[in-house]
Amino acid sequence: MGFKxxxxxxxxxxxxxxxxxxxxxxxxxxxxxxxxxxGGSPVQAGEINDFNxxxxxxGMNKLQYYGRPFTWTNxxxxxKIDTTLVNGDxxxxxxxxxxxxxxPHFYDYSPLNLKTCDDPRGGSKPFRFLNCxxxxxxxxxxxxxxxxxxxxxxxxxxx
Numbered sequence: 001m002g003f004k005x006x007x008x009x010x011x012x013x014x015x016x017x018x019x020x021x022x023x024x025x026x027x028x029x030x031x032x033x034x035x036x037x038x039g040g041s042p043v044q045a046g047e048i049n050d051f052n053x054x055x056x057x058x059g060m061n062k063l064q065y066y067g068r069p070f071t072w073t074n075x076x077x078x079x080k081i082d083t084t085l086v087n088g089d090x091x092x093x094x095x096x097x098x099x100x101x102x103x104p105h106f107y108d109y110s111p112l113n114l115k116t117c118d119d120p121r122g123g124s125k126p127f128r129f130l131n132c133x134x135x136x137x138x139x140x141x142x143x144x145x146x147x148x149x150x151x152x153x154x155x156x157x158x159x
Contacts, residue, residue, distance in 0.1 A: 022087040024060070025112065027072075029081050032062060036080040038070070056135055060085040063114075067101040071110045082112060 030051040034043040055061065063084040065071075071082035084099045100113040133139060 021090045021093055022060075023090055023114075024085045025083075025114075027082050027109070031080060032083070033080075037077065038079075039077040055085070058087075060087055061091060063097055063099050065099045065101050068103065068110050069101075071101055071112070072108055073104070074108055082109065084112060084114065 028051065030047070031037055031043055032048055032051055032055075034045075034048070036048075037043050063086055065080075065084075070078040070080055072079045086097070090097075094116055096117045098115050100115055102111045102113055104110040136142075
């Protein structure tokens with residue numbers, strides 16, 4: 001366990017210090033949610049804590065998946081253990097990116113296909129709330145202060 005924490009700590013430090021578009025794709029052999037495994041023993045909260053803490057500490061986000069519901073199977077167990085992570089800079093630059101989980105055919109892992117496209121609507125980007133921000137201790141205080149600030153702009157911008 002000590003080596004694992006050391007490794008995670010070093011990786012978190014490296015990733016959070018990057019100020020470039022960052023994408024990390026891989027088999028993490030870990031699940032993020034209790035619904036990410038079917039068959040066998042149920043997912044326990046302890047199984048998802050380390051990976052979710054890693055995402056929080058690094059500011060990384062999981063991209064939206066479509067296609068097959070699981071990325072790995074042995075035909076008895078099904079799991080979402082292959083994950084595509086991006087940082088906030090990536091999300092702002094390419095908000096329409098999704099990952100297609102394709103048919104594995106005769107393999108146990110499903111290939112992942114990163115789909116990128118420009119925003120077809122053009123104009124401004126839609127508001128995106130990253131739930132990981134709400135975990136910060138001062139989150140509600142900062143939001144309240146922001147809402148109380150006097151606005152020096154038109155009424156549409158105040159809303």
